[in-house]
Amino acid sequence: MEFIQLFIDSLPRLLQGLGNTIVLTALAVALGIIVGLAVALAKAYAKGPLRILASAYSALFRGTPLLTQLFIVYFGLSSIGIVLSPFTAAILAIGLNSAAFQAEYFLGSILAIQPGQITGAIALGMGRLKTIRCIVIPQVIRLVIPSWSNELICLLKYSSLAYLIQFPELLFQTRLMASKNFRMFEMFIIAGVLYLSVVLIVSHFLRKLEKRLRIPGLGTESTF
């Protein structure tokens, strides 16, 4: 009973934190999609410097810890006069980091499209950009959802790192309240339950989206 009372009392504050977590994740994911798709397309189709640039981006952002990147963007940049708010810094660092991972998922899907379809579109006179827009991207979206869901879930959880640059997301609020009421154990369990609930809800909707976009006769029907 007492636990439930604690839960109810702390909920408004925690939900505020959760709201910040969700907004941060959503914006970082959006940034990650845009940059990640560009990196993937460059890796798949570009030649020369653009391709090298894309590979270097992937290597750099996948090869260093997210927390290091977050500190460079927040503390590092401020020391050379570029002062970002914790919110902006978190979106930038988490979004750009996620882009490198999303690019790999996108690239896998791009390479899974039968090359004949690209030839078919080019032969119609569609040119490279229209082919990418009308043929490649719609198919990539469908192919990528299952693996991409994983990235979204990771990001929701990794967004808690923003706590370390004082962004008032869920974990920050939890810690703040726990340090006042000294109910560390219960408070962090509540935070965990909130994270889990959002992950389950998000997964559910992504599965629905995947089903909705599925093309009859195509895709991952299991015969095993």
Added chain:
Amino acid sequence: MEPLLKVENIEKTYDGKKVLNGISFEMEKGNTKVIIGPSGTGKSTLLRCVNRLSEPEMGKVILDGQVVLDKTVEKEPRIDLNAIRSQVGMVFQNFNLFTHLSVLGNVTLGLTQVKGMKRKDAVERAMIEIDRVGLADKKDAYPALLSGGQQQRVSIARALAMDPKVILFDEPTSALDPELIGEVLQVMIKLAKEGMTMLCVTHEIGFARSVADEIIFLDEGKVLAHEPPEQLFSNNSSARIRTFLKKISELYGGE
């Protein structure tokens, strides 16, 4: 009269091997030409050079007065390749349909994206061609649920809808089950009779014999013969051609 399609002295090398060694031919409007020859002699490559899906090192292609390719000059003039390709239909061995689009979506895409037609007009235009290949009742079906023969008919409709000046057929029946070949050939025969200009790479000797105005026999990157079927199939042909025709007739039963 100027020919509709003029192909001059095409040369193409793959991995140091010359697959096309100075190919030239012309096509009049409404003509059907069939390219035959042993495998690996560059038939498909030649076809792909016409709309520059393959890039030859030498040669010249003129379509209806427009320069498609000109390697005879130092600096090629600016060519709007997309505009040219939109006038050249292409039907592939493996259909190459867009798997995420319905039959109607496949046929309208080029109309809306390349020709800039309004959605409503594009659908109207597409339906005429879908009907022409006998698939009006399948317009909302997705390619993966169609038979090979149906898919190939959709791809013919996709080419037709663009109002092409010429259609290139790249072994359109080679990937089909034997019982599905007939429905595709029927559509092609109908098109030929209706005056479509068609350049076909195929092993269907029966089709070549009955529909082609002329047959180009390609061997080792060279035109070995370029003549009407009656002549090619007569006994005056070279031994090389007769051996090939005999072999292919046994395989495909071209009488």
